[in-house]
Amino acid sequence: MAVFARAPGLPRVAWARGVEVVDTDGRRYLDASGGAVVVGVGHGVEEVVEAAAAQARRVAYVHGTAFGSDVLEEYAAELAPLLPLDDPAVYPVSGGSEAVETALKMARAYHLARGEDRWVVVGREHSYHGNSRGALDVSGRAALRAPYLPWLGPAVHTSTPQEYRCGFDTHPHGCGLRHAERLEQTIADAGPERVAAFVAEPVAGAGLAACVPPEDYWPAVVEVCRRHGVLVVADEVMTGFGRTGRWFASEHFGMRPDLLTAGKGAASGYWPLGLAVASGEVHETIGDGGLVHGFTYSHHAVGAATGLAVLRRLRDHGLVGAAEERGAQLAGLLRERLGDHPWVGDVRGAGLLVGVELVEDRGSRTPFPRSRRVTEQLLAAAKELGLLLYPAAGCADGSRGDAVLLGPPLVISAAEVEQVVERLVAALDVLADRLRA
Numbered sequence: 125m126a127v128f129a130r131a132p133g134l135p136r137v138a139w140a141r142g143v144e145v146v147d148t149d150g151r152r153y154l155d156a157s158g159g160a161v162v163v164g165v166g167h168g169v170e171e172v173v174e175a176a177a178a179q180a181r182r183v184a185y186v187h188g189t190a191f192g193s194d195v196l197e198e199y200a201a202e203l204a205p206l207l208p209l210d211d212p213a214v215y216p217v218s219g220g221s222e223a224v225e226t227a228l229k230m231a232r233a234y235h236l237a238r239g240e241d242r243w244v245v246v247g248r249e250h251s252y253h254g255n256s257r258g259a260l261d262v263s264g265r266a267a268l269r270a271p272y273l274p275w276l277g278p279a280v281h282t283s284t285p286q287e288y289r290c291g292f293d294t295h296p297h298g299c300g301l302r303h304a305e306r307l308e309q310t311i312a313d314a315g316p317e318r319v320a321a322f323v324a325e326p327v328a329g330a331g332l333a334a335c336v337p338p339e340d341y342w343p344a345v346v347e348v349c350r351r352h353g354v355l356v357v358a359d360e361v362m363t364g365f366g367r368t369g370r371w372f373a374s375e376h377f378g379m380r381p382d383l384l385t386a387g388k389g390a391a392s393g394y395w396p397l398g399l400a401v402a403s404g405e406v407h408e409t410i411g412d413g414g415l416v417h418g419f420t421y422s423h424h425a426v427g428a429a430t431g432l433a434v435l436r437r438l439r440d441h442g443l444v445g446a447a448e449e450r451g452a453q454l455a456g457l458l459r460e461r462l463g464d465h466p467w468v469g470d471v472r473g474a475g476l477l478v479g480v481e482l483v484e485d486r487g488s489r490t491p492f493p494r495s496r497r498v499t500e501q502l503l504a505a506a507k508e509l510g511l512l513l514y515p516a517a518g519c520a521d522g523s524r525g526d527a528v529l530l531g532p533p534l535v536i537s538a539a540e541v542e543q544v545v546e547r548l549v550a551a552l553d554v555l556a557d558r559l560r561a
C-alpha cells in the first residue's frame with residue numbers, strides 16, 4: 125500500500141543524535157529547525173526514551189475515564205510551578221491542534237457554567253493554531269483556510285503586531301495600544317456578550333516568523349479582554365518549554381492567561397503530547413467532569429512519563445537559560461553576517477526561535493512575488509548543504525511573503541550555531557545563483 129506522503133521524493137531518515145539527523149544514504153544534516161520547532165532536549169536522549177519505555181512496560185494504555193495514574197499526577201505537580209497560570213489544571217492530549225480544540229471547548233464550558241452563552245472566538249490575522257477545524261477556524265492564514273471555508277465557523281480575526289511591517293502611524297506608546305483598540309472594536313462588532321475567548325501566540329511563530337510584539341501590546345490586550353469577560357488563551361504550542369529563553373513566552377510580558385496550550389517541545393518529539401491548561405478559576409468553574417470532551421489518547425500515561433522526563437532534562441541541564449544564550453548568539457551572528465544582504469529584510473525573534481524574512485527590495489521592504497517560491501528554494505538549497513530549516517510566512521499586506529524559522533534543539537553548542545549560520549549564508553548564495561539563472 126502506498127504511503128500518502130506529505131512531500132514527494134523525500135530522503136529516508138536513519139537516525140539522529142543531539143542536533144544532527146542522518147539519512148539512509150549517510151548524509152548528515154544540522155537540524156536547525158528541531159523538525160517543526162519540536163525537538164528541545166535534542167535527538168536520541170536515552171533517559172527520555174527509557175522513561176517512555178519503562179512506563180509502557182508497566183502499562184502502556186488504559187482509558188482516561190477508567191484510571192488515573194501516578195505518573196500523570198507527578199507530571200502535573202512538577203509542571204504547575206513553571207506555568208504562567210494561577211493554580212493551573214492540565215488536560216493532556218496528543219498534539220497542538222487537539223490542545224487548541226480543548227482550550228476552545230474549555231472557554232465555552234466556562235461561560236456556560238456561568239450562565240453565559242458565548243461562542244465567538246477572536247483569533248489574529250496571519251496566525252496559525254492548527255489544522256483541525258476549530259483550530260483552523262481561529263487561525264488567520266488565508267491560504268490554509270481557503271479550501272475549507274465552508275466548514276469553518278464563527279471565529280473572527282483582529283490585527284496582529286509586526287514591527288517590520290507595522291500598519292500604524294507612530295504612536296507615543298508604541299503600536300500595542302492601537303492593536304488593543306482594534307481588538308476592542310472586533311469584540312464590539314461581534315457583540316461582547318457573545319465573545320468567549322481571544323487566542324494568540326505571545327510571540328508569533330510560523331505565521332509571522334518569530335514576530336515579538338511591542339512591550340505595551342500584551343498588557344493592553346489583556347485589559348481589553350478582562351473588561352469584556354473574554355478569556356485570554358495563550359497558544360504556546362511553539363513557544364513553550366523553553367524555546368524563547370523562558371519556560372513560557374508569556375513570561376516575557378508578565379502575562380497571566382486564563383488558558384494556555386502547549387505541544388511540540390512538551391515531549392520534544394519523543395511522544396505526540398499536547399497540553400491544554402486552565403487557570404484554577406476556569407477549572408473550578410467548569411468542574412472536574414464538567415467538560416463534554418475527550419479523546420482516546422488523552423491523559424496517556426506514556427505521554428506523561430515522556431513529558432516528565434523532558435521537563436526534568438530541560439530543568440536539570442539548564443536548557444531554558446541555554447536557549448536565551450544561544451539564541452542571542454544565533455540572532456547576533458545572523459545580523460552580523462546577513463545585515464547587509466540585499467534580500468534579508470529582517471532578523472528577529474526570542475531565544476532559539478529566530479525568523480529571517482526575505483524581501484526582493486530591502487529599501488521598500490517589497491516581498492518577492494510568491495510565484496518565485498523563494499522560501500521553498502532556500503529550504504531546498506539549505507537541505508542540499510546539510511541544513512534543515514522551517515518555512516514560515518513572512519509578511520502581511522495580503523501577500524504571504526518569504527521567511528524561514530530557525531528553532532534548533534536547545535542543546536545546540538556555540539560551534540554548531542556558527543555552522544548553522546555558515547550554511548545559511550552559503551544557502552543564500554546558492555539561492556542567488558538559482559534566482560538569477
Ligand code: PLP
Nearest residue numbers: 219220221252253254361362387
Ligand atoms: N499552535 C501553534 C502556535 C502551532 O505552531 C502549531 C503547529 O505548528 C499548532 C498550534 C498545531 O500543533 P499540531 O501540529 O501539533 O497539531
